[in-house]
Amino acid sequence: MPEAVKERFVLSVEGLEALLVALRGDGWRLMGPTVRDGAIDHAEIRGVVDLPRGMTEVQEAGTYRLARREDGALFGYSVGPRSWKHLLFLPKLRLFRAHRQEEGFQVEPESTEPPRLALIGARSCDLHAIAVQDRTFLEGPYKDPDYAARRERLFVVAVNCGQAGGTCFCVSMKTGPRVTSGFDVALTELLEGGHRFLAEPGSERGAALLARVGAVPAGEPDARAADAVVERTARSMGRAMDTTDIKELLYRNLEHPRWDNVAERCLGCTNCTLVCPTCFCSTVEDTTDLLGGVAERWRRWDSCFTLDHSHLHGGSVRHATRSRYRQWLTHKVASWWDQFGTSGCTGCGRCITWCPVGIDITEEVAAIRATDGARPGA
Template identity: 55%
Template structure:
């Protein structure tokens, strides 16, 4: 499936067939996980029935603002993205690395040989699929492989969904990461709501094709395919944001000491919300612990954020003590240094960091301001006194 068009041999699934898809996946030993409404937001959790999906709901997002709103139809996937990302299932926020028990001769390591969970993700958006591929590059393509991530990833089944609407904080189209899903899925769906509620389905893997064959379907007509392509193209035209990527890394490196960093620091709360909701941020810390008897020692890996003082703490103290230093570190890494490390921008355009920032700091606006100020189109903001 290309960025904005369908190819392969598309099928059409009726709405009721989605429940059969869940049932088949669970019969194959997968734990199906998908979007649900909880505490006023769309989150990802174990999914048993399509009635648990956010039927007829959409999300309205702006900088520092998120709310759910009723649609005028019964769309199953008529929203964009919520605060959750799929990384918490592939790289859990808290993970035991090893455990050792004291013996007469020292310590004996206890090996955890439990098989990895077999997840089937339902409703993965194009930006999120790209984010998973970014995590693949981080955890599996480097000199060291995260074995736990690799096992979870290799057991994963992905049911992707093309976006039929764009959010006000979305900018995937300008990054080439959506709104149509690219390679890497097992099954991709496009929801059509033109009076007949149905899904155009495409297999992206041999296993995906095998699963699809067990679900009631018909071959997609030219009209079905054309409407699916038009649905994705319409979402692309209605992006709420954009990010110009040409020369972005060089732009940021040239402006590492620009007063703009101080200006944004006056607003930044250094809460780390942007890193927690980001589907690609991967900072973590290592913690050692023992039980009260001193007989058991453990090492844990915990999600962390470059916005915390402790994250850059060395023997002489924290390296990045100011909000300016910590925000600059995050944005420079995400949009510039990430390219040096992994060959791609570390952002997929989902817009979560804009929506869930308590003060609505906009990563696209900050990058655009640096570009405009450098070209003389915008006067720089004064530094804080």
């Protein structure tokens, strides 16, 4: 039996504003794209007025800049430097605070009531990344309570990509550009024949919201136009990665000379892991005040590119840049499958754009594939 066609609706720009106003009225804090510090970044917004109207991005390996579009598109870009990870897996989180008492310490537990966030403009690659982090933090034998609390308090207004970035390769990873899951409302921005949005509900509360703001059923021309937007984006990917048997490819090439080649260029700066929407390395720090009366334990982001991250008794087990880059790439697209049953890469391209020396994960995989089994001196 063919799949049932989901009902689609049309929203004007004014209708989108009404949707955002309704979300704010329901107590949701709106987090969406806005121009800040020379980039399109996620921050708190008030409504349509704060969206990056008429702005886009030009991205290449080691290169990012904003540019003007010739239209008034509100979502006419691909992905900015930050995913939604920093809102769910906080860069710095206090785990507990303890006060010295006459006999021992009194522990002050942390609050587990995070804000209710509405993610505005979430892209398919980033929603797949959230699903990957769900496996990391929620689906194993131990659940992360802070992540779980934040994850439960989300409303997602997704956007199907109308433009691929120069470093995007989500088609290769089967993670975009069309949003398929993890959303309450999905929008496709249409510019020809009037500025409007095709809206698709992904949950009961999303359908209820569209009904409240007066979304009207979409006709066949608008539905076809929206499909054409996504198909055009899929054909214009800036990058591609051949993932055929990629786990086995990397496992049998752990001593490939390409690791030495990339190590000569890699700065070990950790940018790739910080912008990656799925990387989850962290460390724990204990601090006390000068009098020893108050102690705190903090969790903060870390990176497998730092020397201390793999420190065991006697020193780091990955003392060379070569081994640290190999660990990152091999874990991302190979051993992640063994741990979580999925790839750790969603093809967003941020690691390529924000690498200061332009190291390209798709290029590195292709180079290893081109000389599969090569050894030094071979």
